[in-house]
Amino acid sequence: MSLSSPFFHQALSTSKVMLIVCIALLPGIIVQSYFFSYGVLINVFFCSLFAIIAEYFVLYLRKRKPWKIIKDNSALVTGILMGIAIPPTLPLWMSFIGVCFAIIVAKQLYGGLGFNPFNPAMVGYVLLLISFPVEMTSWLPATTITPNVPDFSDSLNLILFSQTSNGDDVEFFRQLADGYTMATPLDFTKTQFTLGLMTSEILTNETLLKSHHAWHLVNLAFLVGGLILLFLKIIRWHIPVAFLSGIILTSYLLYYYDPNLFMPTSFHLTTGATMLGAFFIATDPISASTTPKGRLIYGFLIGFLIVLIRAFGGYPEAVGFAVLLLNLASPTIDHYTKPTIYGHNLEEHANE
């Protein structure tokens, strides 16, 4: 069938956009796997594989041309994001459940790419977090501070069979030299606050400082990837900037209110999935608000909610919840933030 105008087209395609997103995730993946062993790479690999298989399966059932659609690389992005988000020793069957739920329920049941109201990777992540809270918060200590660094076969065995060939389980690798079990900085501070410690005491804890260093660098790497996306104009500045402003403003106000009970802004910016969320998760355009003003509100509220959930919520990490809540709100935000069309609202100004 012939087309009507326009006949001119630029070269960028959706498949390429998705592929560039995958490539921009690489610095983060590399740094994260440096600090948290091969488990990260293995997870990313298996999650991507599961995502593509699940996508193929549903497209086959829907009688579409699976390979043609899989080429849009969107399932790949979901898989990689899931692989990054889960702990590096999570049993494979759990990853499988999470990824399948993300692709089949959160994406394909709604009609596939472009029709999902929620960010599929975050739906999968939150499902796992709620279902398997212990396993989902069992992060390894950074390889730089632990004597027990799993090698490749250890990691693979942990993921496949939950123990290495020597019979060591995840808890063995989570122990530090002094016998403490390691937690992520977010988890650690949460526990410390419940023990009645003050911010200044928590911040000077040596274990935290060391492990926080690793998370600094992971966040920095995702920031670099995000800046690449901005530079290539794959994403726009609105959501990341509003997202980070939301975190900065909210955490600053809380810290200002009581510096002993809340963590400082710098802590929130450089820990957990802050940068991954700001540049790769909240910017998923399908589930985000789509008006210029709406993107700012959307990003800001995610940042706001992240700090609130981190400070007051039951779960240490909050990006997934915050993003899903705002996904829910984005049609409403869109409705109230329509831009002024050319030549509209001029009469009212003239009468003022």
Added chain:
Amino acid sequence: MTTIEYNHIVKKAQGRFNGGIHPTECKTLSNQQAIQSLPLPNFLILPVQQNIGQPGEIICQVGDEVSQGQLLVDNTEVFGANIHAPLAGKIIAIDQYPTNHPSGLPQTCLKIKTAKQQVSTELFSPINWQQVEPQQLLERIKLAGIVGLGGAAFPTHVKLAAQPINTLIVNAMECEPYITCDDRLLQEQSQQVIQGALISAKIVNAKEIIFATEDNKPDAIKQLSQCIKQIKSEVTIKIIVAPTKYPSGGEKQTIELVTGKQLPKGKLPASMGLLVQNVATLFAVYQAVNKGMPLTSRLVTLTGNQIKTPGNYWIPFGTTIESIMQHFDISDFTNQPVVMGGPLMGQPIFNYQAPVTKATNCLIFNIAATDEKMWLTQSTQHQPCIRCGECDKACPVDLLPQQLFWFSQSDQWDNLENQGLFDCIECGACAYVCPSEIPLVHYYRYGKSSIKTIQRNHEKSEKAKKRFEFREMRLARAKEERALKHKKAAEARKKAAQDKKADPTGKQTAINEALARVKAKKSAQNSTNPQPKE
């Protein structure tokens, strides 16, 4: 390459418009060569209607010998435009022929066999425009059948009747890729275009003429500013140069670039004291007034990778695309649409028998390389919309194309209208940038026509409802009237029957009547002869 010198005549545009795109220009293909003419075509297919409005009256017959410029279709309608013979020849048929009409339906056309010998004749006497009344100039423009040659083909005499106008903006943006006819016309005939602008300014009583153009036409700007320097006129003439960005040539965008203000919704440029005219239109005005020539041909950009010598050519209306293709020896071009107009807003023509008309500013004969996606004329299965927002960044009227698409594909007409569907100017910038290759404009056209159909049906049913209700009312009234009449008649009959019963012969009635008459007479006498005083 010429650089632009900015001075008191040539100025940078102060305004800007949101959005816009920077497609590959492809203009050097055709703007390097001087304007040329094509050899006489063997025949012409001349549509009797080439612009909006009512068709005119054909005042010639099959077999007539016509001279060049002779009036063939007389149009006295408000939005009508006359049509003259582009070349001398003989009318051999008046029939339905395929044309470039957007509906794809054939139109009534005059088929003219062109004469071997062409004698140029003056149809009208040249006018010295400085010495006549504006009304006479307007009349001439109407007689010459001039319409807007930028592509919309709106009758110029209607546009020039708007008052009051302060500024005449000459739209020389020519922002679409490939098209260079205005650029080339300004380079070679800028004196004449300026004269045309002055004539138009006189008609509408404008104080100022602004040539609005893009900075990718330095040669035309240079030529134009040199000519402006030599003009002595009370009207100030300026050139305003905008940065090259599509669609700066859209009327709304041009106004925003030149004035820094937006045209309020639903208003005409005249409400801001502005009149926007295209370069080629003003040249036609000059030809009609100063040379006495009706509009019978125009400058057309012939370009694309299938033409060996692309450039700008004077082409008489009615010349078929087929004959142009024969001239340029284009043989590999089959089942491909010739694009009439630019690549972003043009119209695909599959039937090469279609003629060049007043609205044809460019013909593109292009075949895309197999791996190239830039030139897209066949629909493919597009990828889903990921709401990436590239389109809303590109939209020059600040719409949200991704939302329009969403509501259009799910037939949500109310939401579609609320999103401003009818503010869309169909410039195609959104579809150009869409990474999923969604033919967005196609979806908007679908939405627009669906909504219009629904509105039309609604109006129809409203009308039918009113008619039905009136009919019901009328029937009820008639019934009531009839019933009343019947009742009265029945009563009369009844009374008559009763009377007859009481007084079968009618004697008593006659006596009663006579008594009443006497009584009346007596009382009348009493009142005229008053009793004498005692």
